[in-house]
Amino acid sequence: MNTKNRYVLFFVLPAVVLLLVFVVYPVVKTVLLSFLDSEGRFVAIRNYVSVLRSREIFDARGFSRGFPLGALVHNLLWIAIHLPTTMILGLSLSVLLKNVKGGSVIKSIVFLGMVMPMIVGGVMISFIFDRNLGVVNGFLGLFGIQTKTWTAHPDSALLSLIFGSVWLWTGFSVILYSAGLETIPRDYYEAAQLDGANPWKIFTKITVPLLRPVTVVVITMTLLWELKVFDIVYVATMGGPGGASNVLALQMYIYAFRAIDFNRSAVVAVILTLSTLGVGLSLLRSVKDDPT
Numbered sequence: 577m578n579t580k581n582r583y584v585l586f587f588v589l590p591a592v593v594l595l596l597v598f599v600v601y602p603v604v605k606t607v608l609l610s611f612l613d614s615e616g617r618f619v620a621i622r623n624y625v626s627v628l629r630s631r632e633i634f635d636a637r638g639f640s641r642g643f644p645l646g647a648l649v650h651n652l653l654w655i656a657i658h659l660p661t662t663m664i665l666g667l668s669l670s671v672l673l674k675n676v677k678g679g680s681v682i683k684s685i686v687f688l689g690m691v692m693p694m695i696v697g698g699v700m701i702s703f704i705f706d707r708n709l710g711v712v713n714g715f716l717g718l719f720g721i722q723t724k725t726w727t728a729h730p731d732s733a734l735l736s737l738i739f740g741s742v743w744l745w746t747g748f749s750v751i752l753y754s755a756g757l758e759t760i761p762r763d764y765y766e767a768a769q770l771d772g773a774n775p776w777k778i779f780t781k782i783t784v785p786l787l788r789p790v791t792v793v794v795i796t797m798t799l800l801w802e803l804k805v806f807d808i809v810y811v812a813t814m815g816g817p818g819g820a821s822n823v824l825a826l827q828m829y830i831y832a833f834r835a836i837d838f839n840r841s842a843v844v845a846v847i848l849t850l851s852t853l854g855v856g857l858s859l860l861r862s863v864k865d866d867p868t
Contacts, residue, residue, distance in 0.1 A: 603849070609842035627843045632819065632827055643730040643820035647827040650734055654823065655802045657738050658745070663794060665742070666749025671783065674757055683754060687747035694744065698811030701740035702727055727813050730820035737821055741808055745801065749794045756790035757783070796859040803851050824848055 613619045627633055631646060638645035645653075669686065673679030689697065704710050705726035713723035726736040760783065768778045784791075806825035809815060815822035815830070822830075824844055832841035 606842045606845050606849075609839050610846050612839055614837070614839060623839050623843045627840050627847075632822065632830075633824075633844075635819075643734060644818060644822060647815075647819075647822045647824045650822060651803060651805075651824050653734065654738050654741075654805065655799060657735075658741060658802055659795065659798050661739075661742050662746045662749050662798060663791070665746045666794065667753050667784075667787070669746070669750050670753035670757055671779065674754070683747075683750055686750050689744035690747040690751075692744065694807040695811050697741070697744045698808040701737060701808065702812045704740060705736045727821070728817060730817050733813050733817060733821040737808060737812055740812075741805070744808070745798065748797070752790050752794055753787060756787045760786050792859060796855055799855045800852050803855070804848060 610623055611618055611620060613623070628648075631637075631644075633648050634646035635644055635649075638649070644650070669683070673682055676682075692700075705712050707713055707723050707725040710723075710726075712726065717723055724732075726732045764782050764786075765778060768782060773781070804825050805823055806829070809821055809823050809826050810829070813821045815826050825848065828841050828844035828848070831837045831844060
C-alpha cells in the first residue's frame, strides 16, 4: 500500500467504523429481532403476521364504528390528506406571491413552521385546538358552532393533528416551489401571453410541467415525513384518545418501551424502513428518467 492509499484509509476508516457501528449493525440487529421471539428462537414471519393482524395496526371494526382504525390506516389517512393539501398550498402560494411586493416576508412567515422544532409544533397544535384557548374554536364560536377540545375526541383527534401539521410543513413546499419558479425562463411566459394564453393555460401548460422535478422532490420528502411522523403525535395526544390518533412510529415506540416487546417493535421498524426505501428508490428512478 502506497503512501497516498494510507492517507485515504486514515481519513475514511473512522467514518466507515461509525457507519458500521451506528447504522449497519442496528439495521441488521433489528431485522434479526423481527424474526425471533422473546426467548431468541427463530419464528419466521410469525411476528409479522401477529403485528399486521393486531388491532393496534389495523382495526377493521373502526370502519363501522369510527376511530380508531389502526396505526397503519392512520398513516395512510395522513398521507391522503396532508400530501395533496401541502402540495397545493405550497404551489399556490409560491405562484401568487412570486411578483407581489412583500411576498418574501409572507413566505418567511409560512416557513416558520419548518424551522420550529416539531415537539414545539405538537404543543402548539394542542393549544390551537383547545376548547378554551384555541384560535380554531375562537373562529368557530363567531358562527355559533359548538366548540370542543378537538384533540381529545376520537372522531376529531387524528384530523386535528393532520390539519395542524399542514401549517408546519407547507413552508417546505413553498420554498422549493419558489426556487423552482426562478429557474423557468421568462421568455416562455412572454411567448404564451403574445399567443393569447390566459393565466390558467399558462399555469397548467408551462408552470406545472416545468416544475415536475421539484414536485417529485416535494412528494417524496413529504411522504417520508408522513410515514415516520412521531413527535407531533407523541406530544399532542400520545396516540389517544383510545388509539384514535396512533401512527406506526408511535406504535413502534409503545411496543419497545411500554410493552417491552422489542421483537414486535422491530417488525414495525422493518415495515417503516421498507416503506421509506420504496419511496426513496422511486424518487431516484423518477429523477433518472426525467428528460429535463
